[in-house]
Structure formats: structure tokens, C-alpha cells
Amino acid sequence: MTKLKLTGKALRNIGFPEGPAISIAITAMEQRFKHHTEAAALDILKQVLTDPMAYLADDALRKIAGRLMEAKEEEDIPLKEIPVPYEIFGAGFIETGALQQMNSAVRLPVAVAGALMPDAHQGYGLPIGGVLATNNAVIPYGVGVDIGCRMCLSILDLPVDQLDKKASRFIDALMKHTKFGAGEEWDEPAEAAVLEHHLFRELPLLRRLLDKAAGQLGTSGGGNHFVEWGLVQITGATDCHLAPGTYLGLLSHSGSRGLGAQIATYYTRLARELCPLPREAAHLAWLEMDSEAGQEYWQAMNLAGDYASASHHEIHRRMIKATGAQLLARVENHHNFAWKEVHNGQELIVHRKGATPAAKGVCGVIPGSMTAPGYIVRGRGDAASLHSAAHGAGRAMSRFTATQSITRYELNKQLREHGVTLIGGGPDEAPMAYKNINEVMAAQQGLVDVVGRFQPKIVRMADDGSKED
């Protein structure tokens, strides 16, 4: 007896082109086929999609068919016959899905250069671990949904033995002053200069997002995001002039929360309308950098990046205050972002989606897992990688496979063996679900020098029930 309800998402999934066809189809189907199930309605739409011409005379479906015919005529900017060659780092352990996605990306007419990092795995649009340089074009899904997702490591002045001796103090700080889970906000919004940015007043999209963004600044979200206490070993020359030795540190991984997600969704939709591509590359729709839409996205993306940075700083401010620490040094970097960079004398838009910037001398953080060490690295400025490196160990198992095959018992055993305390989290983020970070590091020796390590000791992640709820 439930009335038919269709979503744009479902229609895109069966291959509807971005644009008016989606809303026309939803309206028509919900009126004319209101007692059909969603599956039955989608089956009808699939048939119309395959051969719209055959439905031009059908009373109920002619409007949808007509619009699809028009879309077909406008459609499909062709991909290059000859792809741009690109280097694959760690080719032995990269899944085929990620390779296929990268192969499509380097056939975009705007593609100039690319590279695939050793932690690569399949994503949406550009693979996670994909680097793509384009000419005068920015690809919202080349940056990803979590714009400005990044790492931030604070090195503190507290004695390292306090992590054991005063463990409850560090656990309390995480419990009281970090917040995890989709949609979560602080009751009292943080103050930050980024919230005063003029774009929040000028762009209607951002105007509606300001309140939520204020509430979510200083929260961590879900999935693989974390805040953790651990031991930092400095072994080489960082760009923050820290003497070699062992320090107490705080490491966080999170991004721009709802703000970045909404910006990404809005502009990828706009890009797919303006830039229809063959199906295998449809998610890689771009915006011209010298167009109004392209400029808007670029500004909004940069704002989301600044917001993500401010959010980490707020998390660290809370942790430092709660433990009475002093900040000695900080290492941080985006790993979902696009930059204007000059490579081979040409100004390019370099998209790094799950890749760490590694220009010569630039420091960054590559996390391992909740038990495996992360690395503080210094870029070598390798040209073939477009000055990039991996952004982590990379998943070895999908979230689903991990929850099916790893038990709580096994996870707890791993944690015990490594002396790690976990708050929240679950088997989907267990160390066994990730590749061996040492193999990933070995595959990128030419890209970065290791100048330090971070060994997690007390880790907080989202409860694994928080995603379903």
C-alpha cells in the first residue's frame, strides 16, 4: 500500500544522465506508476533508458523518453584514444578496480599527467590513491567527497611515560572533548576565523551550511577517522627543527564533515550537467577553471580545506587544554585536495585523492593503522609521482568483508599484543583489514624519506554501530 518513492540517486545508479531527465522521470513515475514497487519502476526506466525511441509514443513514458533522446544528442565528450601514460607505484598489490578507474581518468581530454600510489583502491571517480594533473579543469570527484580530509600531528612537551602512568587522563580527554559519528555536532559551536569567511555570506549554498559547519567544527565524523595519543620518534631532519628523540604526540585524521560533503555533491552534479562523459568516466566530470562554476568550486573547495584544518586545530586545542600540555611542533597535510602547481613548466591542476603531497623537503604524515606505526615523511619531489606519496596503508579488505571475517575477539587480541587501548571502532577498521604499511612504504622509497614514526597507544574512533543506527 506504500506509494512509489524514487530518488535521484537510484536513477543515477541505473545510468540516468545528470540533468532534467531525472526529475522528469521521478515526477512521471510517481504519478503514473504509484502502485509499483521501486524495483519494478526502475526496471521500466532501465528499458526506456536502453531504447528511448521505442517509448516516444507511450502515453506515460513519452516525456521521459523524449528528454533522454535530447540528452543523448548532447551527450558524451569523447575520451582520448591514446591515454596519458602514468606510473604505478607498488603495482603488485593494487586491485584491478583501481587500475580501471585510473585508466579512464588518464583518457580524459583534459588529462596531462597521472600517477597511482601504492595504497590505491577503488573509489568513486578517481581511485583512492590516484593523482591526476589536468589543464584548466577541476574535477570535484577527483578531490572526493571529504574535501580537505587531512592528518594533523601535534608533538607535545609531556613526559612520554605519562601515557601509561596517567592513562585515564588521556582517555578522559578523548571521551569528553572529541566527538564522533555521522551528523554529530557540538552543543556549543567553536569560534574560528574560517567561519567568518565572506563566501559563507556570498554563496547561497554555503549560507545554508554555515550553522551546521559551526557546530561540526572540532568533530571527527566516522569511517576511518580517528584521534589518538601515541609515541613520536623523531629520527631525521623534519621541517619543524625538532631534535631527534621520543615525544608524546597527538594524531588526528578527519576532514570537512557535512560542509565538504555538500560542496562536493553540489558541484559534481553541476559538473555532470555541464560535462557529460561516457559512462565509465561519468563521475570524472570537470568544471573549466576559467568558468564561473569552476571558480566557485575552487573557492568553496579551498574554504572546505581551511575548515578541515581549523577543525583539526580545534580538536588539538581541546586535547592540549584537557591535558595541560604545551605544543612543541606540528606536522600536517591535506590528502584529499587539488592544487595549482607547475610541472614541466606548465601550470596544472593537480588532484590528489588519498595521496600525500611530497614536493622536495615538504613534511607530511602517513598513518598506519590502529596498531601499526604511522610515518612522518619528507618529500623527495619525484617527478613521476607528481610530487606525491601514499596516504596510508590502504584497505586490503572492504568494510563489508572485514565485518564478515574479523571477530571482535581477534581485534581485541591484536590490540592487547600491541598495548593499544581502543575507544569505539570495530572490526571494519581492524589492522587486518589494511595492507602492511611497511610494504607500502617500501614501494615508495623514491617518493619520501622517513624522518619519524608515530606509534598509537590510545585510539578513539566512531562506534561501529554509529553508521547504521
Add this chain to the structure above:
DNA sequence: ATGTCC
């Protein structure tokens, strides 16, 4: 990764 807006 996000969060129930086509």
C-alpha cells in the same frame, strides 16, 4: 564520507 532534498 556524509546523513534521510530532485
